[in-house]
Amino acid sequence: MIHFAVRENAAWCDLVCATHGRPGSLDTDAWSVSRRSPPLYPDAVTLRPGLDAGLLRRIDAGPGASVKDSYADLDLAGHGFDVLFEAQWLHRPPGSPVGHEALVPVTTAGDLKAWAHAHGGGSVFRPDLLTDPRVRILGLADGHGGWSGGAVLHDAGEVVGVSNVFTRDAAPEQVWAGVCAAGAGRHLVGYEQDADLATARRHGFRTIGPLRVWLR
Template sequence: MIGNPLQSDIRKHTVRSDAEKARICAANNADLYQAMFRAHGLPDQRTSAFWSSDAIAPPYYSNMTTLDPDATEEQLVEIGRLTDRLGRRPGLKDGFSRLDLVNKGFRLLFSASWIWAEPHGIAARAPEDWTRIRDAAALDRWEHSWKESGSQTDANVFTPALLSDPNIHIYGRLAGDGFDAGCIVNRSPEAVGISNIFSLTGTPQVFRDAISLANIAFSPDVPLVGYDSGAALNEMTKLGFRSVGKLRIWLSDDGS
């Protein structure tokens, strides 16, 4: 059955509050977390209030991310359960900056902004020299460059199982036998997320390229989302994104 073009147009131009947009950003990010953990063969669970996993998280990933700004009591119960299960306080992403955890054995790692760009409706042209990562060997070279750009782990973070997920695209900019820039794009029902943007050359063009790749990878008729802070947030703001909410990353205050 062919859909109604008018209904489709209405959906594309639905007026959402920033609070609704922040929820969509958080849900998209949780989808990426879920894909990452499952690619590692790790268990996870998801409710309307949070996504979580009581397995040891891959580097740079939390054991929990919140999905509802008003479900703090349920989230605190889950934090307690994860603490008991893991034998330590979990790293977690407070998607709406609603949890006050200073007196509960946590320290604030950083704050950031959820960012949102309205759909453009027209897919951008593919940026030059970028390619989608499609095999384990290329992914290994891509991760090597990602780590070179500032990662402080020797662990294997991105596994080949990600490459078979239809909702995840990993892109790299070719440079000799490897890559000098990259990003990840993930699709959710209501948005397309952009994450893990890096560049070894330090040029801001990588942000514009990542946006183009996101529009090409999936439908240009849905919003683009992500989260950033500092210089990266400034660059994405220049390119049409705006902040729709705040999030905070918490770690155990014992340094684990």
């Protein structure tokens, strides 16, 4: 299942980069972009274990470059990179939701701008995402025209990727319950760390392998 999670994440990164006019390239080894990716997104995602630093030839490897080491086995320490963070890939098999669906679709450019502000990603999230049938941007309305939490679901065929889960004024449990309700009946994949990892596991996700992100 980890291979499905990795490839879904690479496809999501490619989709986001494409909305910024920077579509990536894909082969059996990795997904990558030759120009710097938007903020919060990697310049490369490894698609199999056992790669080496030759991957850096595919990207602009100068300051600010980042690589998602999907199998946590790539050593870039000798090439000017440090580990930005480590996390765990997650999988939730199809099943009943935990709680009810509290998240609602974000459908307009104005709502997306407010959602992105609440998320912290700002202009990373372009309106083109709203017209892609594979993408559901979901939010927990705060009752005042804004958003107190949210997430993105990306349908990659065999699995649905869960990413960009955030909370402001909402309880994390409420947002994760909404994610599970929105994705009920599908294999859900993603990755998390720290408190969000613990919350996801309480909602039926299990860890399926480690990853790390390297930053120069």
